Amino acid sequence: MHAAPQNSPVSIRIIYRGNVQGVGFRYTTNHIARRHAVSGYVKNLPDGTVELVALGLKNAVDRFLDEVDGTFIDHISDKETTSLNESLPLEGFAIRR
DSSP, X not given: OOOOOTTSEEEEXXXXXXXXXXXXXXXXXXXXXXXXXXXXXXXXXXXXXEEEEEEEEHHHHHHHHHHHHHHTTTTEEEEEEEEOSSOOOOOSEEEEO
């Protein structure tokens, strides 16, 4: 994965593994997103993982994800990050069911 300039738009999908459901992950992530210039969503998946999609300028997305990771450091055992090529037409940040 190539490093994008800090002021370029990025779209990232992360799958979090560990004790990430039933611990307020989606609610807290949604709350954290309000403090950052990002859009996207967070969603529980049937296999017990959590999917997070974040869009925004690279520096804002990085700060947002750093805060999420730091908040749930004791709950995340692994994460898989994928850059999305397409820019999803998302505005705001939401919890998806």
